[in-house]
Amino acid sequence: MNKKSLAVGIDIGGTNTKFGIVTPDGKILEEGRIPTTNYPHITDYVDALYGHISPIIEKYKDQAPIRGIGIGAPNGNHFTGSIEHAPNLLWKGIVPLAKMVNEKFNLPCVLNNDAKSAALGEHKFGAAKGLKDFIMITLGTGVGSGIFVNGKLLYGNKGDAGELGHTVVRYNGRLHWSTGLKGTLEAYCSATGMVLTALELRKKYKGKSLLKKYKRKDLTAKAIYDCAMKGDKLARDVFKFTGTVLGEALANFVMFSSPEAIILFGGVTAAGDLIMKPTKKVLEKHLLTEFKDAVRLEFSQLAQNDAAILGASTLV
Known part of the structure; x- marks a missing residue:
């Protein structure tokens, strides 16, 4: 331009x-x-x-x-x-x-x-400005990604490289609602996946929870966030589990491409530290020594x- x-x-x-x-x-x-x-x-x-x-x-x-x-x-x-x-x-x-x-x-x-x-x-206007190697993860209704390597966006041989949301993170895990794949990152760490996690955890949870007041059709990622901000343990457990799965996946991504930063973007990131803290903790836990504390993990600087x-x- x-x-x-x-x-x-x-x-x-x-x-x-x-x-x-x-x-x-x-x-x-x-x-x-x-x-x-x-x-x-x-x-x-x-x-x-x-x-x-x-x-x-x-x-x-x-x-x-x-x-x-x-x-x-x-x-x-x-x-x-x-x-x-x-x-x-x-x-x-x-x-x-x-x-x-x-x-x-x-x-x-x-x-x-x-x-x-x-x-x-x-890369041009936000948190990745000036970076040559970074990964952007979008956490919304689904999970998408964009990967920069040596200053260039990674396309692969057919133009469809970087579908990190569809990588398998849980063997024989949760069935994805549209792809038919099992155990993919999107099935757990998207807003849709968080709702499924909340429903699964709610069935097993014996204590009181604000989440139990929601009908299935009314339960959203925003509702889970609202309950978590009110101190609801079950809602906070949903974010802890989501951050655990995300952190494990990001550790894999770091060790295959060694980025300078991972930028998180999308509606799920509105939860702030509720998603950032468990993700960062688990990411660092699963990295080899040479990768520890070497990758910035931060939210996008651009309005959603x-x-x-x-x-x-x-x-x-």
Whole structure:
């Protein structure tokens, strides 16, 4: 992106799509959102994007040229420009979204995986600025990751490297709700996984707990956090267990790539020390001596709603 140009960043989530006009120094001039789930047909979705974003482009194009459109999406493949078999989106199979958006807007369009896009944003504007080797872990409805090695984002031979959320951390463990895999990191350390942990622990827990007042359909990661902040032991046990699993997994990741830092991002990180302390403790416990106290573990410096938009904007 040149010093005077602007870019459009689009973050596609399973529930909502967020977008914004971004300056080269990471300022979002204007942003908006549409419900992803309102458009079961991809052509209708692209039409909706155009209807909402084109007026914003018109508004700012006289201030500076619009360089292009960057998109972060679940299962987005940077090499092909397509969303490929995303389990949490309504559009199944392979969706050539970059090509469709390019033709609709008549602007260059580049697509990437959503977690990789967030890592790009963190690298340019956030806690990973200036780092050559780091891992970003997104802890939200799912668990994603972006891995930087020697200053470059890791793509692998097909563009899909870095699916750390689907690595197996518990042999023959919990069944993942959409992939069918057992014992993966996402099944335990996502917001969805935390709810499953709370339900499992609640069945065995003999004492009193605020979590027992929630019906299954009403139990969320936010509810677990609220109870934990009120001192509820069972809710705090959920965070302790989640941090244990996460810390063990991060130790493996550290020893395969020796990063300078691991950056945690996403809704689960709103719990602060409730998730950070057990994760850090278990991470250090499972590292070889040469890796101990050598890796920074910290939260993202970017606002949750902004990171993926910023990262997507760096693609063009």
